[in-house]
Amino acid sequence: MTSSTVAVPVRRRKKTHLLPYLLSLPALLVCIGILIPFVTSVYYSMMRYRLNLPSLKGFIWFGNYKEFLTDSEFWNTVRVSMEYTALTVGVELVLGLVIALLLRKQSRFNNLASILLLLPLMTAPALASLMWKLMTNPNFGVLSYLVQLMGVKNFQWASSPNSALFTVVLVDVWVYTPFIMILLLAGLRSLPTQPFEAAALDGVPRRFVFFRITLPMLTPYIITAALFRLLDAIQQFDIIYPMTQGGPGDTLLVFQVRAYLEFYQYTNVGRSAALLMILWAITFALSNVFIKQWLKLRERARGLA
Amino acid sequence: MAQIELKSLSKSFKTGKVLDRLNLTVEQGEIVCIFGPSGAGKTVLLRLIAGIEEPDEGAIYLEGRDVTDAAPETRGVGIAFQNFALFPHMTAFDNIGSALTARGASASTIKAKVEKVAAMLKISHVLSHAPRALSNGQKQRTALARALAADPKIVLLDDPLRNVDAKLRYEMRLELPPLLRASGATVLYVTQDYKEAMAIGDRIAVLIGGRFEQVATPAAIYRAPASVGVARLFGDPTINLIPVKPRATDAGAACEISGATVPLGGAHPESAGRAVLLGLRPESLIVAGEPGADRFPVDVVAVTPLNEKSVLLMRTHDGREIFASEAEVENEPRQPGPAFARFDPARALMFDEASGARIGGRA
Amino acid sequence: MEHTSFAERILRGALIAAILAFFLFPILWIFLMSFQTNEEVLRIPPSLFFKPTMINYASLITGKLQTAAGSLDLAFMLNLWNSVLLSTLSVAVSLLLGVPAAYAFARFKFPGSEDIAFTLLSFRFAPPLLVLLPLSLYYQAIGLTDTYIGLIWVYQLIALPLILWIVRGYFEDISPDIEYAYRIAGHSWLQTFMRIAIPLARPGIAAAGLLAFIFCWNNFVFALILASADKQPVTVGALAFVTASGIQYGQIAAAIVLSITPTLALALYAQRYLVEGLSLGAVKG
Numbered sequence: 001m002t003s004s005t006v007a008v009p010v011r012r013r014k015k016t017h018l019l020p021y022l023l024s025l026p027a028l029l030v031c032i033g034i035l036i037p038f039v040t041s042v043y044y045s046m047m048r049y050r051l052n053l054p055s056l057k058g059f060i061w062f063g064n065y066k067e068f069l070t071d072s073e074f075w076n077t078v079r080v081s082m083e084y085t086a087l088t089v090g091v092e093l094v095l096g097l098v099i100a101l102l103l104r105k106q107s108r109f110n111n112l113a114s115i116l117l118l119l120p121l122m123t124a125p126a127l128a129s130l131m132w133k134l135m136t137n138p139n140f141g142v143l144s145y146l147v148q149l150m151g152v153k154n155f156q157w158a159s160s161p162n163s164a165l166f167t168v169v170l171v172d173v174w175v176y177t178p179f180i181m182i183l184l185l186a187g188l189r190s191l192p193t194q195p196f197e198a199a200a201l202d203g204v205p206r207r208f209v210f211f212r213i214t215l216p217m218l219t220p221y222i223i224t225a226a227l228f229r230l231l232d233a234i235q236q237f238d239i240i241y242p243m244t245q246g247g248p249g250d251t252l253l254v255f256q257v258r259a260y261l262e263f264y265q266y267t268n269v270g271r272s273a274a275l276l277m278i279l280w281a282i283t284f285a286l287s288n289v290f291i292k293q294w295l296k297l298r299e300r301a302r303g304l305a
Numbered sequence: 306m307a308q309i310e311l312k313s314l315s316k317s318f319k320t321g322k323v324l325d326r327l328n329l330t331v332e333q334g335e336i337v338c339i340f341g342p343s344g345a346g347k348t349v350l351l352r353l354i355a356g357i358e359e360p361d362e363g364a365i366y367l368e369g370r371d372v373t374d375a376a377p378e379t380r381g382v383g384i385a386f387q388n389f390a391l392f393p394h395m396t397a398f399d400n401i402g403s404a405l406t407a408r409g410a411s412a413s414t415i416k417a418k419v420e421k422v423a424a425m426l427k428i429s430h431v432l433s434h435a436p437r438a439l440s441n442g443q444k445q446r447t448a449l450a451r452a453l454a455a456d457p458k459i460v461l462l463d464d465p466l467r468n469v470d471a472k473l474r475y476e477m478r479l480e481l482p483p484l485l486r487a488s489g490a491t492v493l494y495v496t497q498d499y500k501e502a503m504a505i506g507d508r509i510a511v512l513i514g515g516r517f518e519q520v521a522t523p524a525a526i527y528r529a530p531a532s533v534g535v536a537r538l539f540g541d542p543t544i545n546l547i548p549v550k551p552r553a554t555d556a557g558a559a560c561e562i563s564g565a566t567v568p569l570g571g572a573h574p575e576s577a578g579r580a581v582l583l584g585l586r587p588e589s590l591i592v593a594g595e596p597g598a599d600r601f602p603v604d605v606v607a608v609t610p611l612n613e614k615s616v617l618l619m620r621t622h623d624g625r626e627i628f629a630s631e632a633e634v635e636n637e638p639r640q641p642g643p644a645f646a647r648f649d650p651a652r653a654l655m656f657d658e659a660s661g662a663r664i665g666g667r668a
Numbered sequence: 669m670e671h672t673s674f675a676e677r678i679l680r681g682a683l684i685a686a687i688l689a690f691f692l693f694p695i696l697w698i699f700l701m702s703f704q705t706n707e708e709v710l711r712i713p714p715s716l717f718f719k720p721t722m723i724n725y726a727s728l729i730t731g732k733l734q735t736a737a738g739s740l741d742l743a744f745m746l747n748l749w750n751s752v753l754l755s756t757l758s759v760a761v762s763l764l765l766g767v768p769a770a771y772a773f774a775r776f777k778f779p780g781s782e783d784i785a786f787t788l789l790s791f792r793f794a795p796p797l798l799v800l801l802p803l804s805l806y807y808q809a810i811g812l813t814d815t816y817i818g819l820i821w822v823y824q825l826i827a828l829p830l831i832l833w834i835v836r837g838y839f840e841d842i843s844p845d846i847e848y849a850y851r852i853a854g855h856s857w858l859q860t861f862m863r864i865a866i867p868l869a870r871p872g873i874a875a876a877g878l879l880a881f882i883f884c885w886n887n888f889v890f891a892l893i894l895a896s897a898d899k900q901p902v903t904v905g906a907l908a909f910v911t912a913s914g915i916q917y918g919q920i921a922a923a924i925v926l927s928i929t930p931t932l933a934l935a936l937y938a939q940r941y942l943v944e945g946l947s948l949g950a951v952k953g
Contacts (some may be wrong), residue, residue, distance in 0.1 A: 017776070017778075019772070019776070019782070020772040020775075020778045021772075023769055023771060023772035023780065024768075024769040024772040024773065024781065024784060025769075026765035026766070026769055026828075027765070027766070027773075027785075027788060027828065027832060030765075030782055030788065030824055030825065030828050031784050031787050031788060031823075031844075033798055033821070033825070034787065034788075034791050034825060036806075037798075037799040037800075037801075037802040037803045038798060038799060038802075040802035040805075040806075041798050041799070041801070041802050044850040049824065057809050059745065066902075074745070079732065098683075099687055102680060102683060102684055103684075114687060114856055115936065116688065116691075116692060117687070117688070117691050118855075118939060118942065119691070119692065119695060119932055119934055119935065119936075120691050120694075120884075121935075122882060122928075122931045122932050122935040123695070123885035123886070123928045123932075124887070124902075124903045124927070124928065124931070125886065125888065125926055126888035126903045126904075126906075126907065127886075127902075127903060127906055127928055128694075128909065130906055130920070130924060131694050131695075131698050132694065132909060132925055133910070133921065134698070134701070134917065134921065134924075135694060135697060135698075140709050140711070140917065141708060142697055142709045142710065145712060145713055147782035148762060156770075173883040174690070174691065174694065178691070179946065181947075182943055182946055186943065189778070190753075192905065193882040231793045235795040235796075237796075237797070237888070237889050237891050238889060238903075241888075241889075241892075242888075242907050242910075253802060254787060255795070255796055256796075256797050256889075257705070259795075259797050259801070260797060262796075263801050266789070269801070269805075272797075273798075273801070274796040276795055276797055276801070277798070278796045278797050279798070280794055280795055283793050283794055283795060284790065284793075284794070286793070287790055287793035287794075290793070291786075291790075298837070302677070
């Protein structure tokens with residue numbers, strides 16, 4: 001067909017390309033695979049539904065939630081979860097920052113140390129919990145022994161309501177501080193050197209440099225790391241459940257542990273779902289903040305790269 | 306049969322319409338330079354022809370075939386990008402041979418063709434290197450070799466000499482045209498440098514504001530630009546544009562410049578009575594010391610000696626700044642001060658002040 | 669130049685030593701414990717010096733435990749095998765599904781892409797039980813409880829968001845012109861994807877795969893809810909181990925050592941990829 005015989009071409013319609021949809025089909029399927037149980041949870045949370053009393057199953061709208069408001073156990077869950085989150089994130093941030101500062105300079109030793117410090121992060125939290133359970137065993141646990149040497153008699157670790165929180169926080173710190181360390185270390189090493197060189201030339205005291213130069217520049221990384229840990233800590237299950245299954249008593253009944261027990265021990269699907277919805281609302285709000293923050297951080301890293 | 310034909314090609318982005326119903330016909334073996342200011346849409350045009358972007362409107366014909374809806378790999382063109390876009394994980398050899406491997410050529414054919422084109426572009430000694438080990442000039446020549454290796458009928462070059470140092474640029478400007486002609490391909494060459502366009506192109510298509518303001522030989526564009534826009538883009542220093550309103554005289558026409566009446570003779574009869582811009586190329590202004598009937602007074606404000614020529618910045622009596630360029634005379638360097646300028650009216654260009662289009666004069 | 673005083677360097681060294689001790693001691697201790705007989709484990713004070721024995725590992729591997737009361741069957745090797753199977757297959761499936769999807773998200777801006785990406789990412793941060801508990805009811809209804817397929821599908825909820833998020837960034841970093849050049853040279857879209865996009869994104873794919881493997885291996889709650897005894901991976905299996913009667917502490921320690929060794933070894937072997945993946949590309953390592 002020669003071109004000269006063709007009439008003036010008309011405006012084209014936009015061609016729809018199938019390829020992108022085909023490629024992302026599995027991702028879409030997984031999305032649906034998440035949304036269906038999620039919607040089910042929302043649905044169940046608004047029902048009175050116990051697996052062992054199926055005849056009583058029925059809609060009560062926000063009844064479960066209203067019950068929580070006056071349920072002392074619910075507020076206990078909230079309190080314990082908040083305490084756990086505050087303690088773990090607080091300690092891990094400080095400790096992670098200290099370690100990152102200590103290992104800041106690139107040297108063979110420092111690099112080796114930071115690699116070794118990765119190892120706790122690589123252990124399954126559930127297994128780490130087991131490890132610490134063994135180490136704090138009153139009969140033969142090495143930590144029980146060491147603590148005795150230091151003069152503390154009869155420290156019950158996870159068996160006592162007074163020290164159970166301390167014990168699980170310790171395990172969490174052991175597992176997750178390296179994560180903060182990695183992020184902050186990478187952040188420290190990516191900071192521009194000019195401000196520090198200028199400060200050194202001007203003879204600025206080190207404390208000033210740290211608080212007024214290093215820390216502000218590191219803030220986005222700190223916030224990212226903190227948000228990441230906050231999101232994980234408030235829904236902690238893997239460390240607490242193997243250690244005490246939420247006990248002793250109700251000392252460690254954080255959100256997901258309580259929800260699990262409601263479902264399996266009390267077969268109360270409705271209450272369990274409602275509890276999880278509350279937790280989800282908290283994490284959803286937090287994760288929105290996190291994603292925005294993280295994207296900002298990535299753009300900045302791209303700009304420097 | 307035309308090798309490349311664009312019919313009413315349009316393309317818009319969120320920022321606005323970039324190409325507006327473009328038409329172009331390129332014959333076989335021609336080298337057409339697509340030239341225009343930055344952001345004019347030259348690269349977009351090339352990408353439309355290659356098949357990387359889709360036009361909103363219009364049709365593209367390559368070798369007589371309607372390829373408007375065809376996928377890039379079926380169009381059979383060779384392309385060299387401005388930023389080289391070499392495959393970082395392959396050697397220069399494999400980069401160059403990629404179009405041949407796509408066609409399923411035998412290993413010996415690939416070897417022969419790659420080595421042939423590498424020899425032509427003088428990069429035989431770096432064929433086994435990875436792109437990160439190549440200098441900019443070598444990368445550029447590898448990209449060119451990759452475009453040419455499979456002997457494509459149509460070659461698209463997107464400002465290939467842009468990211469290359471000045472010395473190499475001049476060398477390539479001399480070497481490229483015979484290379485391209487020897488390959489017999491039809492070439493579309495995008496550039497922002499008017500000197501390059503004039504050196505390389507059989508014809509130049511000047512793209513301004515999404516339209517081809519003029520498509521002609523370099524000489525025609527320089528001597529008979531279709532509009533003020535085109536005239537401004539060619540020439541260094543830029544053409545002087547003096548607003549005048551010539552009036553008819555017995556001898557033809559005359560106009561007022563810098564307080565003096567300058568006769569135009571019979572050169573631009575159609576400009577009489579119209580508001581026009583008088584276009585004077587700097588090299589067509591002759592600066593003299595004495596007044597005369599054919600000249601207007603100026604004040605030479607600054608002289609920039611450039612060895613091959615001198616560029617004079619002059620001011621007319623109404624404060625307008627114009628440039629003249631003249632050959633340097635060794636023992637009589639030009640000094641600033643009052644002087645007189647004259648020109649050959651036949652070489653002057655007239656543009657309608659409102660539309661910018663050129664009026665009459667020589668073709 | 670920084671002037672660090674001698675006292676400061678001593679302090680620094682002491683701090684680092686203390687930190688290393690804190691973080692490495694538990695691993696070391698469990699490792700030692702796995703070579704102790706029960707009597708040595710129960711001995712007070714605990715000692716660093718003892719005669720190591722392989723009996724714990726032997727009984728785990730052979731699956732038989734000799735006690736005073738007779739012979740017990742240990743199913744731990746099955747747990748280990750389950751972990752290997754589930755993690756490897758889940759990562760393989762997630763790479764197969766996720767890498768092309770990541771490419772689609774990187775290169776094509778199509779309606780709905782950002783929504784899908786956001787949903788998958790937000791699941792990473794949502795409480796897993798929210799999805800798992802209803803899912804367990806559904807699984808029971810359709811008979812997927814305690815099947816490898818059911819578990820591998822659920823594990824996609826862990827692995828796929830990771831793959832998408834990390835690999836997408838790597839695809840975005842490849843200049844599109846490189847892919848265009850390959851296509852104009854005459855190659856189809858698929859050839860370009862296989863020979864240009866994937867090789868150039870390989871570090872990201874490796875990092876994502878590695879991280880996904882570790883997360884799947886370390887996972888606890890998914891298997892706790894959806895797997896029964898014969899499909900449980902080591903994380904759940906070890907817990908059951910501890911609460912079962914008649915198991916000796918040396919064996920528990922050996923089981924833990926066997927369970928954490930793969931991930932620790934991977935971490936040591938590929939730590940550069942790990943760091944980059946963990947910060948999810950937020951920081952270029």
